Amino acid sequence: MIQIAIVDDQTEAISGILSVFQQWEKENHVYFEIDTYTDADLFCDAIFDKKYQALFLDLDMPKKSGFDISQFLRELGNNTPIVYITNRDDLMQKAFQYKVLGFVRKDKIQEELPFAISCVVQEIQKKNSHVMIFAAHRQKKEYYNLPVSDILYIESENHQTKIYTVSTKDAIITRDSLRSYMEKEEFQGFIPISVSCIVNIEHIFSIEKDTLVLDNKKVLFISRRKVKSVKEMFQQKTRRNII
Template identity: 25%
Template structure:
């Protein structure tokens, strides 16, 4: 572990098994006036030992590391009494949904742009407010810009090959995650499969009716057919749905 002086700003921990990448993120973090000190570790195991003895204001970590991965470490940190905000810094975008299910504050792709890292630090500063809301934010890309959609705003999800399209009242967004993965990860959040290629969010279901022998769900103003295979399951879930 290496450290830089801790001033009046945030003390953060950066973790990456590749020394050049670790040196780069430490350098960029030190350049931000909101950062008062940077600790560095080259493995998740070393980071855990560090965090047993020191408190930090945030953790910036890579995902793919030998032994304990960044996702594994974030899972352990989530069980801390006062878990630090986590920002993933990685060259791989396919873990974004899993990362945000672990309540990550942000997901920064390599190569790191200084202005993008500054945005992640802003999210760290605001993290206590967001964590109280309990909502999960999903990163979506549009025209090269990453923005975040609250999962509670998603009305339904449609499969598009190995991708999934998230629908909200404001529009739709494509994410590089299979529908089957979202169906499993978001089941506890009230997302129910109505077709092999569609999920609906129960809080947004407006109506269920039959039309020409088919069951139709109305959600977010859209009419979606329910397959015979999933009709009984949907009706059972809806009868258990609490009244607002």
């Protein structure tokens, strides 16, 4: 079962959200274990003992807003996918600084929430996807079973393929070619930013002119020929997140 939390100060709103989840479960045969909170402070206390796979947060709460909770989680290094639920369209732009997965309007909950739930399930499935990497060392053979979601980018340099991840300090050097990774189904979420580098689009924080910034603040240069296509793909992803 997928473990999620819903945080909304209005019990009536929570009931409406739960009814949509129940209908989605019946139609898709994927099931959730759901904790609900009407008090943002109680949720922030509980997060230390809970391992939620996704969060559905109301933005308009009296004690802490959904933004306050998001900031609190990011400061803890918690990158759990978030879907915001609110009536305020004007907050949509601010929402994406927290790498929000989706944005659902309360007055369209029946129409928009099912799609948001589907996006959450797909995101969790991607995070659970692993790939076996054979590292090239002179003295020993070493294998890594890496979550694809942990890979930041892969680049080819000096006849070596280097894999950079969120969990390893140094690059993993492999004998496999960059093209071999580009052809794997697990790497469909990676975009080429040059002939020698592909980047996990989920880790792109922003794009400015001919550079992109990853969520670990690493800056990568985009080749002139790839700038337009990279920006378009990133914008498409951002628009998909606006449920």
